[in-house]
Amino acid sequence: MRILVTGAAGFIGSHLSTRLLERGDEVLGYDNVNDYYDPTLKEARLARLQAHEGFRFVRAALEDREAMDAAFRDFKPDRVVNLAAQAGVRYSLENPQAYIDSNVVGFVNILEACRHHAVEHLVYASSSSVYGANVKLPFSVEDNVDHPVSLYAATKKSNELMAHTYSHLFGLPTTGLRFFTVYGPWGRPDMALFLFTRNILAGKPIDVFNHGHHRRDFTYIDDIVEGIVRTLDHVPRADPDYDFAHATPAASAAPYRLYNIGSNRPIELMRYIELIEENLGRKAERRLLPLQPGDVPESHADVQALQSDVGYAPETPVEEGIRRFVAWYRDYYGA
Template sequence: MRTILVTGSAGFIGYHLCRRLLDDGWRVIGLDCVSPYYDPALKEARLKILNGIDDFTEARISLQDRDAVMALMAEHAPQRIIHLAAQPGVRYSLEVPQAYVDANVTGFLTILEAARAFPVDHLVFASTSSAYGLDEAMPLSPHRGGNHPISLYAATKKANEAMAHSYAHLFGIPLTGLRFFTVYGPWARPDMALYKFTSAILEGRPIDIYNNGEMLRDFTYVDDIVEGIVRIAERPARGNPDWNGAEPDPATSRAPYRIHNIGNSEPVKLLRYVDAVEAACGVKAIRNYMPLQPGDVLATWADVEDLVEETGFRPKTSVEDGVKAFVDWYRDFYGV
């Protein structure tokens, strides 16, 4: 039986990924410190389900505890790592910047060192569409953009990509970074827009709609994100023999390093998203229109042709279907 280490296993995407990997026959080591960034009860509920599945092992460890991570690697010898653990949230990074450096930079260094000390066939790590920042050439392509992030959260993820390239170059570790585009779905975090919209609408509270709803987002359903991760993980990064240092492609390298987008490749206006939540809830929202917030970008739209070429997979879940699945989960989980 193959063994895989998933960091951030108690998180939104990590929970879904662990369930998929367990279904696929992997032995999963789930590392998570269960931070109190949002209500730990939701993380504990996810872990309760995972711990009830054979071949899942919980490791409640902080990535800043390098010795504990190394001991875990020595004990379980995973063949592969998928690194999702991070301090998320654009706006929170304006308030507590040190948390992002500790979790996202120092924590990722621990994982890189673990893969160096205990070689794996592939290390896949989560990046973000926020890395594109001020880029306006749509659709957003990793071959062209990602050098002007406008939040510290995005900057730490961009730093992860640079750190990964250096380890791929120096030590030959196959490393693939995945820029996720506005992930949503059942078990989502309470700080995410869909969760906030749903709880407010069902409770009769107003919802804040930033930039008067004039924002475009490439909303991507969590099952599509997981499918992309699983397929990419089976294709270890390899060097690009045509890479040219005089005209460097930022998404590839001579080293075994790649950057991919995973997104629905269908930018949706925020107001359509709100409409979908209203329809799924069966209640009209009380709308409070707000200006654009610091760190927010106006539009995201993923170029996923590399993902399609590499894996044959193209995300396709519609906003209406995905939002309904979340609202159904929310009603069931909270007994609404």
């Protein structure tokens, strides 16, 4: 197939693009390669992709409607995976406009382009952040998510609502994936695993928020990519018999679906840190701090729907995932 992947220079996007290219798909990567974090890491990911004959690349922002339209017009994608977004919970407190530009205006541009270019299926990144102040665990796609605690989360919830509207009005098949704390080689430098590894090797203290009482559903990148690919190949269909008297946020009469994609095996942050220490052969100096604004103390994905529909089964234990990340980090940075 011809697949357009936005955010192709990003962590998940680069891994997904590699997997699609390796199975024989043509991929058009679309990314503005911004400086939210080190652009040289993004360029290194792109260099690996550009070694593949079936890869092309457009350097542009989601909110650039003309560039978006030109990419769709020239490439004529069969399917689209939208992973580009302004990421990060805490940064949304500092620069909210960036989230509206990329995650709201940019997503409308994606939806419009998919609509007018007869795209067969749009898969897009949502986030576990949408669960916000929810306390029932594990988090289920059947749950109400009307209490976000960050603007980032609110923009992701808006994406789900906007996608449903296009599925309903125009018959555009859309699938939203709520990612749970993705980690692994080539990961994002603003995420805990990267920050902890860098500081421990440098002999600097690590900031441990919520005094280390976090529990997170850490999900290895290969398991995430497997879930995306299976979902991309599973196009949702309209359901004229859908019972709105028993409606849930996860499905509709329209060709629309929502799934959690996580490991379904949350662990305590302190245990996560211990595993990093074991792989580095060094102890961390821990600076215990209170819970940050916009953050949640625990996440746990109920992935039963994804298992039932596409056979998703995360396989990578966190012990193995951290080992692979540390090996990559030492090799890439010569640490």
